[in-house]
Amino acid sequence: MSTNPTSEQTLSIIGCGNMGTAILNGLLKAQSQAQPTPPSTSTSTSTTPALPKSYIATTRSATSYTKLTNLCTPYLTPSDPDSPSVTILQGPHANLTAIQKATTILLCIDPADIPTFFADATLRGALSGKFLISIAAGWTRSALFNLVRDVHDLQIIRTLPNMAALVGQSITAIEVPPPLTPGGNEADASEGRPNPTDAHITLTQTIFSAVGQTQLIPPAQMTAFTAVGGSTPAFVAVFADALIEGAVAMGFPRGDAQTTVLQALRGATALMQEGGLHPALLRDQGTSPGGCTMGGLMVLEERGLRGTVARGMREAVSVAGLMGRQAEGAEGFVNGTR
Numbered sequence: 001m002s003t004n005p006t007s008e009q010t011l012s013i014i015g016c017g018n019m020g021t022a023i024l025n026g027l028l029k030a031q032s033q034a035q036p037t038p039p040s041t042s043t044s045t046s047t048t049p050a051l052p053k054s055y056i057a058t059t060r061s062a063t064s065y066t067k068l069t070n071l072c073t074p075y076l077t078p079s080d081p082d083s084p085s086v087t088i089l090q091g092p093h094a095n096l097t098a099i100q101k102a103t104t105i106l107l108c109i110d111p112a113d114i115p116t117f118f119a120d121a122t123l124r125g126a127l128s129g130k131f132l133i134s135i136a137a138g139w140t141r142s143a144l145f146n147l148v149r150d151v152h153d154l155q156i157i158r159t160l161p162n163m164a165a166l167v168g169q170s171i172t173a174i175e176v177p178p179p180l181t182p183g184g185n186e187a188d189a190s191e192g193r194p195n196p197t198d199a200h201i202t203l204t205q206t207i208f209s210a211v212g213q214t215q216l217i218p219p220a221q222m223t224a225f226t227a228v229g230g231s232t233p234a235f236v237a238v239f240a241d242a243l244i245e246g247a248v249a250m251g252f253p254r255g256d257a258q259t260t261v262l263q264a265l266r267g268a269t270a271l272m273q274e275g276g277l278h279p280a281l282l283r284d285q286g287t288s289p290g291g292c293t294m295g296g297l298m299v300l301e302e303r304g305l306r307g308t309v310a311r312g313m314r315e316a317v318s319v320a321g322l323m324g325r326q327a328e329g330a331e332g333f334v335n336g337t338r
């Protein structure tokens with residue numbers, strides 16, 4: 001049986017680029033608060049574990065090592081014994097050491113680097129008895145287990161955070177096993193490996209609650225989530241950019257346009273999220289008969305905004321599915337014309 005993670009442990013983060021660094025940063029910030037942040041979903045059956053106090057972070061290049069070292073300076077040799085500590089490693093044995101010294105490993109390297117990473121037999125050997133949390137887009141548990149066929153006693157959980165982890169506002173999917181069917185057993189389709197336990201899921205929730213909200217998602221919805229949770233920030237960025245451009249075209253100073261549009265977007269999100277206002281009601285309440293907002297909306301509808309956006313989302317989900325097939329060995333360009 002795979003290791004059951006506890007709170008008293010080291011967490012190793014392999015590949016501290018944008019996401020790895022954002023997650024590490026969120027974890028360190030959460031530790032500096034008096035109360036650890038609880039998981040944001042209520043489906044867990046276990047008690048909330050504390051966040052790990054000790055972190056090992058690895059990078060591939062010396063440049064990323066220096067950048068991360070500068071960012072983590074207060075945590076490299078903390079004077080306060082209650083403060084979390086960070087060790088940063090880079091070089092040929094960095095990942096091996098990071099895996100050997102930790103119970104839980106957060107894999108944050110690029111999806112294209114995954115096969116090379118697991119090709120190292122010594123490193124694979126060190127994974128025995130560990131708990132691996134992957135954030136790699138497109139890589140299913142089954143595809144990951146396929147790369148570590150010779151490693152027994154390894155547990156893997158698949159997750160998908162998004163870029164807003166950088167500001168503690170990610171929505172992170174945590175893949176949970178499908179409900180058991182009559183006559184089914186505890187192993188899912190992931191190379192016959194046992195499903196993650198409640199303790200694995202709860203620890204994963206605790207880690208990602210440090211950088212936003214978490215959502216437990218069945219495997220069948222992970223592909224859609226890759227686009228719905230992962231692509232939405234970029235879609236909204238393009239929409240925000242267009243609003244700013246339109247304002248500038250009408251003589252609004254660029255800086256003021258940006259401040260105004262971003263705060264308006266934040267306010268609209270708060271009305272829908274905290275205020276519980278359905279998007280359709282917000283639209284209704286924001287449009288006076290014969291008014292300027294209605295006039296603008298008429299043009300957006302005429303140009304098929306909703307159909308276009310929904311089609312973009314569907315395309316992104318389709319491409320995420322193709323990326324998953326690439327991770328399993330399929331060749332080709334996922335964004336080729338169809």
Ligand SMILES: NC(=O)c1ccc[n+]([C@@H]2O[C@H](COP(=O)([O-])OP(=O)(O)OC[C@H]3O[C@@H](n4cnc5c(N)ncnc54)[C@H](OP(=O)(O)O)[C@@H]3O)[C@@H](O)[C@H]2O)c1
Nearest residue numbers: 015016017018019059060061064109110111136137161163
């Ligand atoms: N960005 C997103 O919005 C997003 C959302 C959901 C999931 N993800 C997933 O998050 C992962 C990372 O994405 P990212 O945007 O953070 O990419 P990134 O900025 O390129 O970060 C990847 C990091 O991995 C490091 N790395 C690569 N191979 C390594 C190795 N063998 N050992 C140690 N470090 C290694 C690289 O180090 P160097 O800089 O030193 O080369 C790089 O800093 C990907 O799997 C992606 O699918 C990203």
